[in-house]
Amino acid sequence: xxxxxxxxxxxxxxxxxxxxxxxxxxxxxxxxxxxxxxxxxxxxxxxxxxxxxxxxxxxxxxxxxxxxxxxxxxxxxxxxxxxxxxxxxxxxxxxxxxxxxxxxxxxxxxxxxxxxxxxxxxxxxxxxxxxxxxxxxxxxxxxxxxxxxxxxxxxxxxxxxxxxxxxxxxxxxxxxxxxxxxxxxxxxxxxxxxxxxxxxxxxxxxxxxxxxxxx
Numbered sequence: 001x002x003x004x005x006x007x008x009x010x011x012x013x014x015x016x017x018x019x020x021x022x023x024x025x026x027x028x029x030x031x032x033x034x035x036x037x038x039x040x041x042x043x044x045x046x047x048x049x050x051x052x053x054x055x056x057x058x059x060x061x062x063x064x065x066x067x068x069x070x071x072x073x074x075x076x077x078x079x080x081x082x083x084x085x086x087x088x089x090x091x092x093x094x095x096x097x098x099x100x101x102x103x104x105x106x107x108x109x110x111x112x113x114x115x116x117x118x119x120x121x122x123x124x125x126x127x128x129x130x131x132x133x134x135x136x137x138x139x140x141x142x143x144x145x146x147x148x149x150x151x152x153x154x155x156x157x158x159x160x161x162x163x164x165x166x167x168x169x170x171x172x173x174x175x176x177x178x179x180x181x182x183x184x185x186x187x188x189x190x191x192x193x194x195x196x197x198x199x200x201x202x203x204x205x206x207x208x209x210x211x212x213x214x215x
Contacts, residue, residue, distance in 0.1 A: 004059045012038075019087060021062050022047065023070055023098060023110035026054040029158070030095035031085045034061060049094045058110025067155060070099050071109040071138065071165055071178035078162035079113065079153045097159045109178040111136070113150055137181045137201065138166040138213065139189060141173035146213030147181065147204050167212045 009018065018034040030048055037047070048056065062068065064083040071077040078099045085096075099107070114134065135147035146166060153163070166175060181187065181201045190196045205214050 003056050006059045006061065009034075009061065018061050018063060019082070021058075021060050021068055021082070021085070021110065021112070022056055022095060023058045023107055024048075024050060024054045024095060025057050025106040025108075026051060027070070027097060027099045027101045027107055028054065028095035029068065029070070029085060029098035029110075030088050030093070031062075031082070032088050032091065036091055045091065047091055049092055051094065057107050060110055060112045062112045065115060067113045067115060068098070068158075069109075069111040069113050069136070069153065069178075069180075070107050070162070071111070071136075071175060072099070072101065072105045072162070073108045073168075073174040073176070074102065074105040075138075075164055075166045075168040075175055076102070076105065076162040077136075077153065077165035077178065078158070078160055079155050080158040081155060082112070084158060100159060100161045102161075108175055111179050113153075113180050116151055133183065135181050135183070135201070135206065136165065136178060137187065137204065138175055138178040140166070140168075140213070141176050142171065143189075144172045144213045144215055145189075145204060146207045146211060147201060148207060148209050150180065152209050164209050167210060169212055172212055 015034045019031050020034045022030045062082045066082050067079050068082050069079045134150045137147045139145040183202050185201045188196055188198045
């Protein structure tokens with residue numbers, strides 16, 4: 001079954017400077033040169049070998065000056081530098097550990113985050129923050145969510161246990177998606193029965209990592 005869709009950059013001259021990151025449900029990650037996937041015939045080609053009962057949950061383009069973030073269904077997340085993830089040669093190898101998962105937990109989202117320049121400045125005006133500050137928006141299965149500034153997600157080493165991104169609770173349900181947004185963005189949330197809602201990010205309350213979020 002299809003698990004991920006990733007738009008290819010239109011400018012082919014950029015391909016040699018970009019990498020592609022794969023993440024699996026069991027916490028494995030792998031990085032290749034985007035050029036390894038520049039020509040794919042209609043039958044497809046093997047992108048990554050998987051362990052039994054594992055599956056790919058995310059594929060993203062990244063650069064060395066960006067960070068990789070993995071989010072789990074139980075609300076944990078880990079952020080590490082893309083440049084510390086080695087570039088694999090060839091496509092038929094398995095990945096390496098991105099996060100140490102607790103029992104019954106799995107990765108649901110892979111995100112690429114731009115590094116913040118300096119520190120969050122309390123003197124920034126509202127207009128400055130709307131265009132400059134980035135958030136991680138987490139959405140849970142029962143329709144709850146919240147946004148938290150990327151400044152709150154510290155960079156650590158790959159393979160650790162991660163930190164809490166959103167509190168998991170019976171009210172919330174499991175996390176189904178987590179991704180970076182700006183204050184002026186809008187998001188569309190769709191259900192498994194085909195209902196959709198469009199929400200302005202600025203209408204979703206900003207809260208720390210150790211919180212549950214709002215409907």
